[in-house]
Amino acid sequence: MASRERAPKQELLAADGTPLKAALRRSQTVERRRAFMLVAPLLFFLLIVFVVPIIAMMWRSVYNPEIRNYLPQTAAALQDWEGQDVPPEPVFQAMAADMIVGVENRTIGRAAARINREIPGARSTVMRTARQVDEWSAPYREKFIEADEDWTNIEFWRILKRESRVVTPTYYLLAVDYEYSSEGEIVPRSEVYQVYKQLFWRTAWMSVFITALCVMLAYPISYMLATQPTRIANLLLILVLLPFWTSLLVRTSAWIVLLQQQGVINELLVALNIIDETGRLRMIYNRTGTIVAMTHILLPFMVLPLYSVMKTIPPSYLRAAKSLGAHPFRAWWRVYFPLTIPGLAAGCILVFILAIGYYITPALVGGDSGIFISNLIAQNMQGSSAQLKLAAALATILLVAVLFIYWLFNRLVGVDKLKFG
Amino acid sequence: MNDTSEPHVAPEPLAKTDGTQDEQQPMVLFEEVQKSYDGESLVVKNLNLSVAKGEFLTMLGPSGSGKTTCLMMVAGFEAATHGEIYLDGRPINSVPPHKRGIGMVFQNYALFPHMTIAENLAFPLQVRGVNKADAEKKVQRALDMVQMGEGGFHGRRPAQLSGGQQQRVALARALVFEPELVLMDEPLGALDKQLREHMQLEIKHIHESLGVTVIYVTHDQGEALTMSDRIAVFNDGVIQQLAPPEVLYEKPENAFVAQFIGENNTLHGKMRSVNDGIARVELTDGEHVQALAINAGPGERTQLSIRPERVEIDPDESVTDHTVTGRVEEVIYLGDHIRTRMTVAGNSDFVVKTRNRLGARRFKPGEKVRVGWATEDCRALDHSA
Ligand SMILES: Nc1ncnc2c1ncn2[C@@H]1O[C@H](COP(=O)(O)OP(=O)(O)O)[C@@H](O)[C@H]1O
Ligand SMILES: [Mg+2]
Numbered sequence: 001m002a003s004r005e006r007a008p009k010q011e012l013l014a015a016d017g018t019p020l021k022a023a024l025r026r027s028q029t030v031e032r033r034r035a036f037m038l039v040a041p042l043l044f045f046l047l048i049v050f051v052v053p054i055i056a057m058m059w060r061s062v063y064n065p066e067i068r069n070y071l072p073q074t075a076a077a078l079q080d081w082e083g084q085d086v087p088p089e090p091v092f093q094a095m096a097a098d099m100i101v102g103v104e105n106r107t108i109g110r111a112a113a114r115i116n117r118e119i120p121g122a123r124s125t126v127m128r129t130a131r132q133v134d135e136w137s138a139p140y141r142e143k144f145i146e147a148d149e150d151w152t153n154i155e156f157w158r159i160l161k162r163e164s165r166v167v168t169p170t171y172y173l174l175a176v177d178y179e180y181s182s183e184g185e186i187v188p189r190s191e192v193y194q195v196y197k198q199l200f201w202r203t204a205w206m207s208v209f210i211t212a213l214c215v216m217l218a219y220p221i222s223y224m225l226a227t228q229p230t231r232i233a234n235l236l237l238i239l240v241l242l243p244f245w246t247s248l249l250v251r252t253s254a255w256i257v258l259l260q261q262q263g264v265i266n267e268l269l270v271a272l273n274i275i276d277e278t279g280r281l282r283m284i285y286n287r288t289g290t291i292v293a294m295t296h297i298l299l300p301f302m303v304l305p306l307y308s309v310m311k312t313i314p315p316s317y318l319r320a321a322k323s324l325g326a327h328p329f330r331a332w333w334r335v336y337f338p339l340t341i342p343g344l345a346a347g348c349i350l351v352f353i354l355a356i357g358y359y360i361t362p363a364l365v366g367g368d369s370g371i372f373i374s375n376l377i378a379q380n381m382q383g384s385s386a387q388l389k390l391a392a393a394l395a396t397i398l399l400v401a402v403l404f405i406y407w408l409f410n411r412l413v414g415v416d417k418l419k420f421g
Numbered sequence: 422m423n424d425t426s427e428p429h430v431a432p433e434p435l436a437k438t439d440g441t442q443d444e445q446q447p448m449v450l451f452e453e454v455q456k457s458y459d460g461e462s463l464v465v466k467n468l469n470l471s472v473a474k475g476e477f478l479t480m481l482g483p484s485g486s487g488k489t490t491c492l493m494m495v496a497g498f499e500a501a502t503h504g505e506i507y508l509d510g511r512p513i514n515s516v517p518p519h520k521r522g523i524g525m526v527f528q529n530y531a532l533f534p535h536m537t538i539a540e541n542l543a544f545p546l547q548v549r550g551v552n553k554a555d556a557e558k559k560v561q562r563a564l565d566m567v568q569m570g571e572g573g574f575h576g577r578r579p580a581q582l583s584g585g586q587q588q589r590v591a592l593a594r595a596l597v598f599e600p601e602l603v604l605m606d607e608p609l610g611a612l613d614k615q616l617r618e619h620m621q622l623e624i625k626h627i628h629e630s631l632g633v634t635v636i637y638v639t640h641d642q643g644e645a646l647t648m649s650d651r652i653a654v655f656n657d658g659v660i661q662q663l664a665p666p667e668v669l670y671e672k673p674e675n676a677f678v679a680q681f682i683g684e685n686n687t688l689h690g691k692m693r694s695v696n697d698g699i700a701r702v703e704l705t706d707g708e709h710v711q712a713l714a715i716n717a718g719p720g721e722r723t724q725l726s727i728r729p730e731r732v733e734i735d736p737d738e739s740v741t742d743h744t745v746t747g748r749v750e751e752v753i754y755l756g757d758h759i760r761t762r763m764t765v766a767g768n769s770d771f772v773v774k775t776r777n778r779l780g781a782r783r784f785k786p787g788e789k790v791r792v793g794w795a796t797e798d799c800r801a802l803d804h805s806a
Contacts, residue, residue: 314529314531316527316528316529316531317531317533319496319498319518319525319527319531320525320527320531320532320533321533321544322497322498322517322518322519323496323497323518323519323521323523323524323525323595324519324524324544324545324548324594324598325519325520325522325545325548325549325598326519326544326545326548327519327548328517328519330548331519334544335533338535339534339535
């Protein structure tokens with residue numbers, strides 16, 4: 001073509017002699033600044049209510065300041081201790097000094113509580129000794145041991161040394177069912193406490209399963225929506241979107257009414273003699289309940305992107321493929337399906353990410369076998385036994401997993417190609 | 422545009438050409454085909470049409486006249502409500518589209534956007550199980566045929582081509598698997614005028630060199646006249662006239678065809694008598710003229726049709742049989758010819774086209790002149806609304 005014989009690349013100049021590129025950049029700077037000003041309030045808002053809390057949560061999941069703050073000298077003195085024997089005099093001296101300060105500032109109780117979390121019963125040892133320590137003088141070691149045998153417990157000191165780190169992985173270990181042994185090694189927790197890892201897996205596979213169900217249900221629905229005349233399509237779309245207009249709680253309770261053992265479906269099956277009284281199906285307060293209700297709730301998130309993509313595919317593509325000799329299925333697979341991938345992928349990532357962090361529905365209809373990791377995160381955040389740091393660690397793991405999936409997805413499909421609606 | 426300017430002797434009637442092809446199997450045959458979408462109205466009414474092998478047949482008609490529907494019935498995307506369509510002698514009503522082996526060019530090309538040009542063209546070969554090497558050769562040949570063989574188009578996506586290039590690719594894709602019949606539904610509708618006229622000739626040449634049968638749909642009469650062997654003029658689901666272009670233009674059989682094809686002057690009147698095929702017609706202003714009685718009988722209201730280039734102003738008595746009075750309204754200079762708009766027998770839109778030849782007289786608005794024409798050039802047709 002004619003454009004092939006273009007002169008070798010030469011820097012173009014604007015009218016005033018500056019290079020064209022620089023001139024262009026300058027003229028765009030103003031534009032860009034204006035664009036930034038437009039989004040700045042939103043950015044600021046997001047920073048305050050979204051980014052900062054998340055960072056705070058992540059920090060909290062590893063932050064372990066109590067020992068370091070309330071027993072600073074002991075923490076320092078323990079750094080030189082090998083952990084083989086009862087600590088030497090300087091450690092006890094430091095402990096005594098810390099205790100005196102702690103009693104004065106009324107912080108010793110907090111330190112004791114923190115130690116008690118690691119070694120149940122240690123609180124009384126610490127508090128009792130702390131009350132006497134200001135009457136003692138050096139050397140302290142014998143006096144401590146005299147006052148309470150527990151001060152010779154090497155485990156106690158090891159744990160104290162371990163917990164004197166400001167940043168600790170303890171909660172992440174707990175979140176994946178590991179813990180420190182008294183020797184300071186990372187070991188699996190005993191069977192009865194192992195819940196989180198299993199729950200992470202369950203959350204993942206059930207989310208995948210729910211996403212797959214949504215695809216299977218939404219694809220034909222969307223296809224029908226996209227091929228019907230507008231009037232009918234709009235009506236059907238309203239039916240699909242109806243769930244959005246009713247409260248989540250109402251929808252979930254409706255499922256309870258339908259699925260419970262004395263519910264509509266079971267009664268109907270019994271009435272029709274398909275099952276007998278003793279064979280009533282358990283369809284709720286278990287995995288089935290969670291899957292059914294969540295698929296229903298998340299279905300619109302799959303239908304909308306699929307529908308919006310399918311609507312843009314002219315029927316003439318399929319016709320062209322058939323006229324070229326392709327069997328209808330082949331025409332669909334080679335021509336129609338590839339064109340729906342942007343919507344399909346968008347729907348999948350949307351449903352999956354929503355599902356993996358879902359809380360309310362599993363909590364209401366999940367029973368024991370159908371709850372998700374978010375339900376345990378919530379459990380760890382409320383009540384008297386709240387373990388906020390564990391909750392933060394679990395939530396961080398979930399967040400990172402979602403980000404990872406999103407990244408992986410981006411590598412595979414390309415987020416810029418997605419069409420969300 | 423369709424200025425044939427020289428008055429010439431009408432050719433031998435070619436209208437009923439079907440008779441000459443009896444010994445050969447028609448490529449497509451519509452037999453009493455009807456089509457209704459809603460069960461209330463017929464979009465195609467009792468269509469009988471035979472398309473000969475190697476013919477270029479155009480379905481021409483205004484939008485909504487049922488052309489696309491006819492094409493879709495041949496392609497198999499719409500089922501005939503009544504009647505049968507035969508493809509090369511075989512009834513095809515129950516044959517699914519993908520087994521009909523018909524090439525089709527869609528109005529918006531319908532190139533698969535996620536495939537490259539080469540993949541688009543290879544698609545029909547792939548589904549037919551043609552091996553890769555052969556397919557590549559055929560793809561190259563098809564692209565060469567539409568002048569897209571060079572320039573690195575193979576690897577591009579349809580979106581990276583211009584409209585004209587996409588059109589060529591769509592054409593190549595419909596031809597690459599060597600179908601005997603190709604359907605085209607307004608394939609040039611989206612192109613600008615210049616490109617459209619260029620492509621018209623190109624498609625015509627491809628048709629001639631390959632010898633395929635083409636059924637072409639358009640609402641552009643210029644396009645139909647340029648390309649076709651025969652034109653079927655559609656209106657309201659009925660073929661109004663089926664004839665070669667020159668017959669259609671010069672011998673329209675009814676008022677619709679006369680109006681739809683080319684430029685046309687109409688005069689309204691009442692037929693007084695018919696004698697030997699020549700009618701005496703009384704115009705609305707009381708003047709009497711002679712015309713060929715085509716589609717109206719004595720005593721009926723009629724619409725006379727005269728082509729603008731067949732009208733003479735202040736004519737020689739030897740050329741025209743009689744004259745009527747006209748008043749010049751407007752004179753438009755168009756370089757190669759001059760259009761004179763005048764009022765004749767109450768019609769203020771009566772146009773006369775005269776060649777801009779040396780010494781041609783120019784008239785002034787308001788001037789009263791005599792206009793005349795040969796009786797054979799004036800056709801008395803039905804009186805349409
Ligand atoms: N799929 C359809 N459903 C209902 N009516 C249709 C459909 N396709 C076309 N029609 C109607 O049939 C008539 C003829 O349409 P069509 O064959 O597309 O005409 P053309 O191609 O000559 O413009 C129009 O009145 C149109 O509204
Ligand atoms: Mg059409």
